[in-house]
Amino acid sequence: MAEGVVGGDRRALARAITLVESRRGEDRSAATALLDALLPETGGAARIGISGAPGAGKSTFIEAFGLHLIGQGHQLAVLAVDPSSPRSGGSILGDKTRMEELSRHPAAFVRPSPSGGALGGVARRTREALLVCEAAGFDTVLVETVGVGQSETEVDAMVDAFVLLVAPGGGDELQGIKRGITELADIVVVTKADGDLLAPARHVAAEYRRALQLLHRKHQEWEPTVVTCSSVTGEGIDDVVETLTQHREAITATGTLERRRGHQALDALWAEVRDSLLDRFRNEPAVAARLAALEQDVLAGRVSAAAAAAELLA
Amino acid sequence: MAEGVVGGDRRALARAITLVESRRGEDRSAATALLDALLPETGGAARIGISGAPGAGKSTFIEAFGLHLIGQGHQLAVLAVDPSSPRSGGSILGDKTRMEELSRHPAAFVRPSPSGGALGGVARRTREALLVCEAAGFDTVLVETVGVGQSETEVDAMVDAFVLLVAPGGGDELQGIKRGITELADIVVVTKADGDLLAPARHVAAEYRRALQLLHRKHQEWEPTVVTCSSVTGEGIDDVVETLTQHREAITATGTLERRRGHQALDALWAEVRDSLLDRFRNEPAVAARLAALEQDVLAGRVSAAAAAAELLA
Numbered sequence: 099m100a101e102g103v104v105g106g107d108r109r110a111l112a113r114a115i116t117l118v119e120s121r122r123g124e125d126r127s128a129a130t131a132l133l134d135a136l137l138p139e140t141g142g143a144a145r146i147g148i149s150g151a152p153g154a155g156k157s158t159f160i161e162a163f164g165l166h167l168i169g170q171g172h173q174l175a176v177l178a179v180d181p182s183s184p185r186s187g188g189s190i191l192g193d194k195t196r197m198e199e200l201s202r203h204p205a206a207f208v209r210p211s212p213s214g215g216a217l218g219g220v221a222r223r224t225r226e227a228l229l230v231c232e233a234a235g236f237d238t239v240l241v242e243t244v245g246v247g248q249s250e251t252e253v254d255a256m257v258d259a260f261v262l263l264v265a266p267g268g269g270d271e272l273q274g275i276k277r278g279i280t281e282l283a284d285i286v287v288v289t290k291a292d293g294d295l296l297a298p299a300r301h302v303a304a305e306y307r308r309a310l311q312l313l314h315r316k317h318q319e320w321e322p323t324v325v326t327c328s329s330v331t332g333e334g335i336d337d338v339v340e341t342l343t344q345h346r347e348a349i350t351a352t353g354t355l356e357r358r359r360g361h362q363a364l365d366a367l368w369a370e371v372r373d374s375l376l377d378r379f380r381n382e383p384a385v386a387a388r389l390a391a392l393e394q395d396v397l398a399g400r401v402s403a404a405a406a407a408a409e410l411l412a
Numbered sequence: 413m414a415e416g417v418v419g420g421d422r423r424a425l426a427r428a429i430t431l432v433e434s435r436r437g438e439d440r441s442a443a444t445a446l447l448d449a450l451l452p453e454t455g456g457a458a459r460i461g462i463s464g465a466p467g468a469g470k471s472t473f474i475e476a477f478g479l480h481l482i483g484q485g486h487q488l489a490v491l492a493v494d495p496s497s498p499r500s501g502g503s504i505l506g507d508k509t510r511m512e513e514l515s516r517h518p519a520a521f522v523r524p525s526p527s528g529g530a531l532g533g534v535a536r537r538t539r540e541a542l543l544v545c546e547a548a549g550f551d552t553v554l555v556e557t558v559g560v561g562q563s564e565t566e567v568d569a570m571v572d573a574f575v576l577l578v579a580p581g582g583g584d585e586l587q588g589i590k591r592g593i594t595e596l597a598d599i600v601v602v603t604k605a606d607g608d609l610l611a612p613a614r615h616v617a618a619e620y621r622r623a624l625q626l627l628h629r630k631h632q633e634w635e636p637t638v639v640t641c642s643s644v645t646g647e648g649i650d651d652v653v654e655t656l657t658q659h660r661e662a663i664t665a666t667g668t669l670e671r672r673r674g675h676q677a678l679d680a681l682w683a684e685v686r687d688s689l690l691d692r693f694r695n696e697p698a699v700a701a702r703l704a705a706l707e708q709d710v711l712a713g714r715v716s717a718a719a720a721a722a723e724l725l726a
Contacts, residue, residue, distance in 0.1 A: 410681075
């Protein structure tokens with residue numbers, strides 16, 4: 099399977115991603131062996147996170163942005179971390195038809211989001227799918243997520259650059275700031291900057307520039323940048339590409355990129371260990387038998403957290 | 413010891429806190445037994461977190477605020493979570509002489525911060541010290557921390573209300589916003605609002621009011637409030653007390669206070685379990701023998717996170 103992935107076999111790629119995303123315990127050791135075999139071939143892609151609330155124009159942006167990159171000779175993979183899937187069982191990002199032209203293009207690979215499982219676990223598997231895509235030769239991997247809950251943080255922990263999409267109009271332009279996710283953004287892209295929305299888009303861009311002054315800076319060497327673009331006219335798409343290139347050069351020159359990736363891998367190791375230990379702990383029959391009642395006792399203040407922890411650990 | 417604590421014996425109280433803060437493994441079961449014995453007597457205090465960068469005037473504020481509360485008949489305990497102690501070994505908050513009059517007052521108990529250990533662990537012990545103080549009859553417990561790193565989040569996870577202190581002047585007034593901790597604040601107190609700094613203090617208060625509009629709101633029922641005060645003239649201290657009372661009434665009426673405390677206890681339980689599992693894991697001889705080399709391999713990209721986790725878990 100590793101040979102097939104590296105050799106550019108699309109069916110091997112799809113099967114490899116299915117394997118790393120599998121929630122069946124018995125698949126994990128094969129997945130681990132696969133990832134280890136692919137490791138020397140990984141690391142070569144620009145890893146880009148893309149987020150935005152529903153209505154921000156994510157699908158049309160990714161289609162326009164992706165086709166632009168392909169036009170420049172790039173090979174593009176699109177993955178998704180979908181926080182809705184654990185709850186609903188369905189996937190709001192899984193619909194391939196959203197990016198029709200991109201999905202059909204031979205230089206692109208669009209993967210529906212995995213479903214089921216806790217968000218942290220889903221994200222960790224997406225990180226592994228990203229490595230598989232790199233080994234398959236894609237030089238750009240987009241990881242898409244919806245602006246809900248913790249998913250942006252999870253995506254930020256696996257990419258080099260984080261792009262936040264914001265649409266003008268509707269009065270909710272500053273939602274991203276309110277929800278605290280703008281702090282993650284290396285680049286804010288105001289979409290739909292065409293026709294009647296051109297002026298509002300410029301206004302929103304100015305607001306974000308002001309707001310970004312107030313926020314904590316992620317990297318010392320990079321000042322978060324606001325760009326406007328239209329996925330319909332294509333205007334500004336090249337600015338997004340150019341800004342991402344500048345960001346990449348800035349964090350590469352200072353060594354931030356390499357350090358960041360090393361620490362992301364280390365964090366992934368410990369997240370895996372921690373979740374696995376907690377899973378085994380919860381499923382230990384003696385623990386499982388007492389857990390629900392003890393949690394209720396702690397919630398209601400009948401047992402101290404320390405005593406409950408001690409009892410479970412004993 | 414539990415009887416002594418509940419009976420108001422100060423030496424028993426100090427010994428009890430030393431016990432729960434102890435990092436010696438053999439003390440933990442006694443600490444757990446003590447906490448369980450005290451549990452019925454806990455829950456009665458207003459738990460208030462106080463943070464601010466060095467120079468924000470924390471000590472003088474706590475002295476003025478604390479003496480004001482005592483003047484109203486309250487019994488006050490002051491604890492500290494000191495993020496500097498794990499690294500330096502010393503404690504920047506441990507200096508009792510900072511709050512000279514308060515420390516000597518019979519209605520107050522000022523406890524230097526514990527030193528050593530990881531921040532999460534120190535904070536968990538401080539949460540337990542808070543419970544001991546409640547059992548000892550203090551109706552108000554202040555938990556103080558310096559505005560560095562994750563310590564505010566740790567403190568927020570153990571209190572009912574979070575107060576952020578900001579001083580005017582120096583041009584760093586908006587630091588709190590930049591560092592993202594303003595989102596935690598239920599009340600922002602602009603200190604040193606007297607003499608030449610009165611006008612700048614009002615200006616900073618207006619800036620914070622504007623900034624708070626942009627930030628995510630912690631509780632639906634409470635709009636973060638900005639108050640100015642002077643620890644020297646005493647002006648505005650009663651506004652802080654009054655605002656805290658309003659906050660308490662708001663979150664009590666909606667049931668948020670009770671829910672919040674239940675979830676804080678549950679989080680403390682799982683943090684204890686998780687850290688204890690990870691500690692035991694790291695100290696397992698077979699794991700310890702491989703750990704450093706594997707972490708280096710993952711950092712350098714020679715081994716995948718998945719393979720390293722699998723090897724350690726095996």
